[in-house]
Amino acid sequence: MSLVKLYDTTLRDGTQAEDISFLVEDKIRIAHKLDELGVHYIEGGWPGSNPKDVAFFKDIKKEKLQQAKIAAFGSTRRAKTTPANDHNIKTLIAAEPDVITIFGKTWDFHVREALRISLEENLELINDSLVFLKQNVAEVFYDAEHFFDGYKANPEYAIKTLKAAEDAGVDCIILCDTNGGSMPYEVADIIAKVRKQIKTPLGIHTHNDGECAVANSIVAVDQGIVQVQGTINGFGERCGNANLCSIIPAIKLKLKKDCISDEQLRHLREVSNYIFELANLSPDKHLAYVGKSAFAHKGGVHVSAIQRHPETYEHIRPELVGNSTRVLVSDLSGKSNILAKAEEFQINLDSKDPVTQEILEEIKEMENRGFQFEGAEASFELMMKKALGTHKKFFQVMGFRVIDEKRTDDQKPTSEATVMIKVGGKIEHTAAEGHGPVNALDNALRKALEKFYPKLKEVKLHDYKVRVLPAGQGTASSIRVLIELGDKISRWGTVGVSDNIIDASYQALIDGIDFKLHHEDSV
Ligand SMILES: CC(=O)SCCNC(=O)CCNC(=O)[C@H](O)C(C)(C)COP(=O)(O)OP(=O)(O)OC[C@H]1O[C@@H](n2cnc3c(N)ncnc32)[C@H](O)[C@@H]1OP(=O)(O)O
Ligand SMILES: CC(=O)C(=O)O
Known part of the structure; x- marks a missing residue:
């Protein structure tokens, strides 16, 4: 089975999300959690950006990680300087990470408008920044920012920027959908063309502005990409980054490629919740694979069928990602929902018992009055006990x-x-x-x-x-x-x-x- 390397950027691109900020202590705890999950690279921050990120790289060196490598992020050198004199490049090296990742411009429009330098000068600063870093650090990755937009606008120039990185001997070139607007069919088509011209191993880094970040990462893996970048829970700038909590199970269970062990996969939901907790956010219950509702069945027809065979309405076994099947009760329930809940509450109830139908009718009538039992299972259990005559009056x-x-x-x-x-x-x-x-x-x-x-x-x-x-x-x-x-x-x-x-x-x-x-x- 071929191995796809996971590069987590929750601690860097994840913190570019509105409302997300981690203390250095949080970052260290998250790094341990990601290491236990089996992530291969953890991008800890941009040391040239702020003292907190500098402190992270200092503190993480004192920690013992099982296997993850720590990456520091930054940009190519500024124009009108040399790599050796560039403040950002110096701070990257001073942070002493295992890996350095820098981003550079691929899109001619960005070179002209954002950097305001010539296309030729941009190629030079990509190449000499990477050559210098390769002399100082064992592993260097190059994030080709706006790669897909750049390729669509000017494919010849976009490839020249990748060649400037390849000529510097980088270990991986990551194709970025920075503005997040590319479609999966475009990503597949462009990667197939790039692979004919670039021999350096390729990675993918996508954003979710068109709601296609996960899909774009998956088609990239299908096209032979060997490194996938993303964040836990899809945290990230604007609409977020590609969500590793969806990509990891897709790589293992759908594409049948290797990335983390089966045992580590069983901790995925726990890791997702842990990082929501440290971000001080309520977990999003509707997230694929790891959300509380990902395997929650509400419609009576669905509940009836999953009790006969779970695969009728579940695309994977929830335990594989540490999740579980849940049955909800509401006015969309049928007798199957009531029987499933009774079993969960260890209450003996028979489908032919008239009480089952009475409970169902009572729920529908109460929901019509405004009750809602999906978040109030204790009230529902008590209601069942009252209907069955097993409720005790303690006071x-x-x-x-x-x-x-x-x-x-x-x-x-x-x-x-x-x-x-x-x-x-x-x-x-x-x-x-x-x-x-x-x-x-x-x-x-x-x-x-x-x-x-x-x-x-x-x-x-x-x-x-x-x-x-x-x-x-x-x-x-x-x-x-x-x-x-x-x-x-x-x-x-x-x-x-x-x-x-x-x-x-x-x-x-x-x-x-x-x-x-x-x-x-x-x-
Ligand atoms: C796609 C991405 O997510 S890239 C990551 C984006 N993340 C962040 O920006 C968060 C961290 N950033 C920061 O803390 C600050 O922006 C810093 C410290 C990096 C830079 O701060 P400042 O020096 O004040 O610059 P500012 O924030 O205005 O950024 C614009 C500068 O970056 C330069 N720049 C942008 N991209 C690149 C690049 N790939 N290579 C070199 N320089 C670049 C611009 O040319 C401009 O420089 P100039 O003012 O000399 O013309
Ligand atoms: C590098 C990066 O974060 C991006 O292109 O989105």
């Missing part, structure tokens, strides 16, 4: 009151809640304050119940989402609250709907507490 809320008070214009409002609950024969009346009315109600409920059920102390509120649902004809709009609670072991979501935000929050909180008590009771 009864006899009433609650929430007061919000703002005494003067410049004073912050204060919130206080009182609740009355009954557990067994005992009545507990408790008050608590909070940051806002919902927090006060949550505190009061838990304070009252923790006396009877101390395990509730472990429960934390992780997420609280409110959505105003559009009003129907002649009706007031209602509010849907989705919350996520968790303990040391797991997290669970619940839902409440009402025309009153406190009541909707109350329903979701009660389900969240009830769910914890049912699960504590069953262990």
Whole structure:
């Protein structure tokens, strides 16, 4: 099996994305994660750009990586200087990376407009920068910026720029779709032509402005490219870079070429989530292969079929990339969704049992009122238990009151809640304050119940989402609250709907507490 080398630029091109910035410590942690994933090259940054990137190259030298090589990025020398005197080239060498990658201009339009030098001078600075770097570093790569646009505009000149790099003895020439507008059929056609004229190993670096970055990388590999550049989760300038989380499984599972081991592939989803986390972004659940929804089945027809054979609606086995099949419940469900969820919750339910149809009808009716169970599986499990008569009543809320008070214009409002609950024969009346009315109600409920059920102390509120649902004809709009609670072991979501935000929050909180008590009771 031929080997395709992976070159990750999450730490350089990835950080050119709006909203993404990593601390040096984050970059080091990400480098370790990429190394464990089996990435061959990690582009750590542009040392000529900022002190943080200089610090990264200094710090990464103290770390022990299993196999990945560290690459530093920069540009060809500036006009009117020599490579030995060029500040950028000097800082690249001073960073002492394993590999240096520099970009240079391929497109005659860019040479004239962006650099404002002659076409001949551009060829000279590509060549002498690379010759100089090859004398100082073991491995040197050349990123042919705007290669495909340049080739389309002036193929003869574009090839001359590659020859200037080839003559310098570079180890790999990377064809870049810098503006991200090339189409897969153009990329395939141009690479086939380039391969007839350039003998240096070729790589690919694509951007996603035409939503074709992954497709363009895959056709490039199919055309014999030996290095693929990209970022985890497709982070990158404008619409992003080619997403390695899609390219890696495509190389292994579709093109049947080698890049990382099967075991490393099983960590792909974990790596994707880890890097979202360090970027302080919520994971994109709709990402191919690694997203939470990538193998989530909602339509009843799909759920029925995957239970008979997963391949009916899954293009690969999700475990291969560390993902898993999920079944969602909604008003698009059929009996198969209900039965699959019952099995997941370890509830015995038969397709012929009339309760199955009753649960299905209740979901459809509740979704029509604004409930949504996709993010609230704990509420759905409790609803199933109620329908089957296996729900236990751990407590009864006899009433609650929430007061919000703002005494003067410049004073912050204060919130206080009182609740009355009954557990067994005992009545507990408790008050608590909070940051806002919902927090006060949550505190009061838990304070009252923790006396009877101390395990509730472990429960934390992780997420609280409110959505105003559009009003129907002649009706007031209602509010849907989705919350996520968790303990040391797991997290669970619940839902409440009402025309009153406190009541909707109350329903979701009660389900969240009830769910914890049912699960504590069953262990
Ligand atoms: C396709 C890519 O993603 S390339 C990577 C882009 N990434 C970044 O730009 C992030 C890091 N960049 C930086 O920190 C800064 O831009 C620096 C430090 C590199 C340069 O800063 P400055 O010297 O202030 O220049 P500025 O940012 O305005 O960039 C324009 C200069 O780069 C030069 N330049 C652009 N491309 C190249 C190239 N391939 N080779 C040589 N010089 C180049 C331009 O000619 C211009 O130089 P001039 O002002 O002497 O005419
Ligand atoms: C080199 C690079 O980042 C680009 O051409 O997009």
